Amino acid sequence: MSETQERPPRHQPFTPAFLADIRSRTPLAALIARDVRLTRAGRLWTGCCPFHGEKRPSFYVYPDHYHCFGCGAHGDAIKYLTMAHNMRFPDAVEDLAREAGLMPASATPSAPRKPLAPLLPPEPDDAPQRRDAAWAIYRDAQPSILDTPVEAYLKNRRIDVRSLPRVPRALRFHPNLYHSESRMSFPAMVAAIDNGAGRHLATHRTWLEYAGGAWIKARLPAGMKNKMVLGTFPGGSIRLARGASGKSLAQAPAGETVVIGEGIETCLSVALALPELRVLSGVSGGAMGGVELPPQIGMVVLLIDNDTKPEAIAAKARIVDRWIQRGFNVRIARSPHGNDFNDCLTGG
Numbered sequence: 133m134s135e136t137q138e139r140p141p142r143h144q145p146f147t148p149a150f151l152a153d154i155r156s157r158t159p160l161a162a163l164i165a166r167d168v169r170l171t172r173a174g175r176l177w178t179g180c181c182p183f184h185g186e187k188r189p190s191f192y193v194y195p196d197h198y199h200c201f202g203c204g205a206h207g208d209a210i211k212y213l214t215m216a217h218n219m220r221f222p223d224a225v226e227d228l229a230r231e232a233g234l235m236p237a238s239a240t241p242s243a244p245r246k247p248l249a250p251l252l253p254p255e256p257d258d259a260p261q262r263r264d265a266a267w268a269i270y271r272d273a274q275p276s277i278l279d280t281p282v283e284a285y286l287k288n289r290r291i292d293v294r295s296l297p298r299v300p301r302a303l304r305f306h307p308n309l310y311h312s313e314s315r316m317s318f319p320a321m322v323a324a325i326d327n328g329a330g331r332h333l334a335t336h337r338t339w340l341e342y343a344g345g346a347w348i349k350a351r352l353p354a355g356m357k358n359k360m361v362l363g364t365f366p367g368g369s370i371r372l373a374r375g376a377s378g379k380s381l382a383q384a385p386a387g388e389t390v391v392i393g394e395g396i397e398t399c400l401s402v403a404l405a406l407p408e409l410r411v412l413s414g415v416s417g418g419a420m421g422g423v424e425l426p427p428q429i430g431m432v433v434l435l436i437d438n439d440t441k442p443e444a445i446a447a448k449a450r451i452v453d454r455w456i457q458r459g460f461n462v463r464i465a466r467s468p469h470g471n472d473f474n475d476c477l478t479g480g
């Protein structure tokens with residue numbers, strides 16, 4: 133009896149538009165990088181072919197397909213899963229759709245799979261230079277924010293850093309940081325964005341100014357941003373509070389709960405209200421799903437703003453799905469009004 137007779141087709145046919153959507157939403161290099169050690173080659177990625185034995189890489193990953201110049205293997209993300217993971221076409225489609233947020237996470241995965249590593253977007257070609265510049269800004273900033281405009285700015289946002297169990301080391305004060313859009317320099321709060329191993333990836337900058345008797349975010353002409361990240365930060369986060377253990381993220385106790393939010397200020401407010409919890413800023417909503425955590429973490433609490441726009445809700449659902457797929461227990465804390473997560477986290 134053949135496979136198809138035992139298992140009648142249970143799938144709806146997929147439309148070409150649906151398949152195209154999946155292909156465009158799947159970062160192919162990140163998918164293949166789960167199996168193959170890839171290194172950057174200009175705008176492409178290269179590694180040893182997973183389909184034939186080789187010692188010198190002849191396998192190349194382009195944005196929309198892979199190609200092996202050794203054995204001729206060639207295809208897109210769906211073909212890759214069918215060939216490398218021996219998956220049936222509809223199962224491969226469903227897996228990728230689920231990962232792209234095009235299908236509910238509650239659907240049962242077709243096969244057990246490796247836990248998802250954070251998906252790495254391709255780096256721009258000037259990434260090494262930007263990373264060096266980002267590190268230089270952080271390195272040259274003043275290590276303690278106490279008695280600096282950063283402390284005053286945060287206090288003005290009702291965040292008293294002296295009330296935290298420890299002042300976050302990830303935050304520093306830069307007295308005179310260049311802002312390229314306006315071609316002016318301002319004092320700034322700078323924050324280290326580190327990967328799971330604690331390596332510096334990028335630097336988050338918040339430019340400040342003194343106005344009306346208080347330190348506030350720099351008021352810039354329309355269209356200019358007073359908060360920006362220098363460098364790319366796949367898997368990165370800003371470590372803002374270590375919680376009850378006081379240990380670094382890599383040494384977090386088994387089963388620990390980690391709170392991950394978006395903005396630095398929101399995360400600090402939560403750290404003040406709940407000093408026993410470890411709190412990380414994922415920097416941006418999109419990056420919150422990819423924050424690297426050590427395997428012993430037991431639960432992830434995501435701070436999600438209430439948002440009524442359908443596309444924003446869909447984006448947040450994708451973040452939650454991604455954490456579920458990565459094998460973590462996930463809880464969501466929603467903000468009922470503005471940035472105030474404290475009520476929902478404490479149940480008050």
Ligand code: ZN
Pocket residue numbers: 181182183184191200201202203204205
């Ligand atoms: Zn090959």
